[in-house]
């Protein structure tokens with residue numbers, strides 16, 4: 001990651017704008033859906049708010065969030081069921097904090113919206129937030145935290161665990177896996193032990209089998225971190241993708257953790273809507289895949305990759321395949337991949353309503369299947385006269 005800017009307001013780079021566009025798209029869905037279904041308050045936390053504006057005049061994350069909340073509230077009209085939307089913005093830098101407060105001032109007087117700004121480091125502000133909004137951490141109140149630090153420091157695993165302790169909380173965070181690897185390589189001089197200990201919430205990172213391959217090490221750090229989020233922090237689903245820097249080289253990762261598959265679907269929809277700026281990087285192989293693989297030829301190649309990696313010779317529940325596809329591939333649903341696998345004789349049988357059915361004997365709607373049994377390998381792809389698909 002490049003050095004953090006020193007000036008209070010800095011120019012937004014392409015990937016910054018894309019990140020904000022994803023947040024915007026997701027929050028529009030989050031406020032709209034939950035605001036019409038819950039009867040409680042909702043809590044939104046931005047732990048690294050910035051000044052709320054970029055040098056080019058574009059809105060920063062706090063303003064985008066406030067506007068999304070306001071729009072959802074207005075659009076819903078009578079259908080709105082939630083009570084107050086509580087929004088907490090934390091910024092450590094005093095100059096940026098002052099600018100943020102002035103940018104938020106015009107939004108302060110909206111009905112059913114409470115805005116709180118805290119001029120502290122997030123880790124210490126979090127104690128205050130937790131105390132004041134205890135109900136959001138201990139009930140089914142929707143809670144969304146956006147954590148967007150410069151680099152690897154500023155938040156700890158314990159904080160993520162606390163946020164994710166409620167059944168209805170979600171976290172969207174920047175994870176600088178490359179930065180973590182640089183710190184690991186630098187060792188004691190960069191405070192490696194303390195940084196990794198805080199990020200992983202203990203010594204579990206020591207189990208990662210590091211090699212001399214820096215890129216592969218970054219991927220392993222990311223994979224281990226996601227595992228922690230799902231295991232120790234209790235997120236059921238996590239999804240990560242790599243943001244490209246303006247020069248096309250890999251940058252850092254956006255990571256989303258939730259307990260609800262619908263939340264993950266909505267977040268992936270938001271990511272796909274800004275696909276040109278993002279690549280999905282396969283967590284295990286590093287294979288880079290663009291979002292939006294709606295092209296059949298791409299799907300055919302992907303089907304083979306995923307068949308070999310996840311399906312070959314196994315019997316798997318449709319729900320598990322769906323969850324895996326959502327978390328580990330750029331696809332929204334497994335159906336296109338399953339159809340391709342079936343055309344290439346990779347599916348042995350499926351179980352629907354307790355009955356074993358051979359594929360092809362009846363049109364299979366994949367979402368109706370309980371389990372799918374896969375063969376060991378796929379038949380080669382059929383080529384046309386001129387070797388086309």
Ligand SMILES: C[S@@+](CC[C@H](N)C(=O)[O-])C[C@H]1O[C@@H](n2cnc3c(N)ncnc32)[C@H](O)[C@@H]1O
Nearest residue numbers: 048049050060061091092093121122148150154
């Ligand atoms: C990447 S910027 C945030 C940009 C903002 N989220 C947006 O999208 O518009 C990170 C911000 O976090 C602030 N910051 C750095 N360390 C912090 C800490 N420990 N706690 C709170 N804020 C911090 C920086 O001053 C900076 O404004």
